[in-house]
Amino acid sequence: MLTLLNALQPLYIVNILIGMTLAFCVSFVAAGQHRDLMVWASGFALYALAFALFGLRTEIPPFLSVVGGNAAMAIMFAMFSEGLCRLYGFSVSRWIIWVMPALAVVAFAWYHDDFERRVQVGVVVSSYHSLLVLYLIIRSVMSGHGRGRWIIFAAVATYALMFLFRSILVVSGVSRGDGFLAPGIEQSIYFSIAAVSIVMFAIGLLVIYKEKAEAVALQQAHNDPLTAIGNRRVLKQRLQELSGRPTEGPMYCALLLLDLDHFKDLNDTYGHALGDQLLVHVAERLKRCVNHTDTVIRLGGDEFVVILDHLGCDESEARSKSESVARRILDQICQPYRLKLTSEQTNETEDLNYRITVSVGVALFSCRGFNHEDVLRQADIAMYNAKRVGRNTYHLDICQHDSESTAHL
Secondary structure: OHHHHHHOOHHHHHHHHHHHHHHHHHHHHHOOOOOOHHHHHHHHHHHHHHHHHHHOOOOOOHHHHHHHHHHHHHHHHHHHHHHHHHHHOOOOOHHHHHHHHHHHHHHHHHOOOOHHHHHHHHHHHHHHHHHHHHHHHHHHHHHOOOOHHHHHHHHHHHHHHHHHHHHHHHHHOOOOOOOOOOOOHHHHHHHHHHHHHHHHHHHHHHHHHHHHHHHHHHHHHHEOOOOOOEOHHHHHHHHHHHHHOOOOOOOEEEEEEEEEOOHHHHHHHHOHHHHHHHHHHHHHHHHHOOOOOOEEEEEEOOEEEEEEOOOOOOHHHHHHHHHHHHHHHHHHHOOOEEEEEEOOOOOOEEEEEEOOOEEEEEEEEEOOOOOHHHHHHHHHHHHHHHHHOOOOOEEEEEOOOOOOEEOOO
16 A cells, blocks of 8 residues: 555645545535535546546556546546536436547547557547536526636636647647656646646535525525415515615505415315315416516415505506406416315325315505505405405405505405
């Protein structure tokens, strides 16, 4: 073992230790939790293996050093490409990622004793993978958010450009392609860039997964876990945004409070699982009934809130728009639902066509200086008035800051 260590040059040892450390740390974090991280851990392990096989070329069979080292490097690039596709959800043919490493292994094995041919193969393989990873990183920068993607972009761009520059030097005849084998300025540049790039890459991954975890936590804090629409916190924030918006005139908004009619009957007859299915369908239909500037919220149970924004400065026009949405909601909610009913005895699933109606209370209000509690209370009163007159209808109240007036359906 000591003999093998003594045979390794310092910069080889540095890169081997970096790769092994990153592989261990990432695999430790990934164990039992993030399976996709194992792709990155494998890539870092292959990075260390490649430098170990290259560095021990004088102590191990040349075939193993040449074929094993280049194969490890080629598969490492494929692992990183695979990891980027999984991380960002890119749809890329796996043939594009994995055919080149397979061909590289065959080519290096075939030309294991022909240095010039190996250099030519290395130029093709490294250029291909560098361009592929660079393409994926550019896509991630254009489509993603956060700071981690920029760190990875800088790392991969530096690493890829180093390989491309080396390939250009080899193709142009300036270099034979063996500069990284012996100690010197060329090896120091290559290995230093490699070490810095791989560490930056790992840091970028750490930042990205941290940002993704924060985004998930934020989504869970602001979204209803069943229907994936907004919750009470979103309602509070949205009303605060509306009340704090600077307006020159009485820009109108509306809050619709919805309660499903006789929803308890469904739960009592078929169980809460079927009731949950219905709530998910209702949330989807509500989102289709409003514009992208409007907000759909589940208060809890079978109660939903819809906040309509940008209804205009004219009260009658705003009322007409909010009533149009309310009628659209009534029409959509009462359409039949196809629910999946599972028999407890046979465990077989059958379709259940179910109908339900909704009662809607509409509170129309001016966005300037309104009181949140007053609007919610007005919508609640309007909703119970809709239930009182027979359900499956809406009742609209116009909130006034100085005086109260109501308009009934």
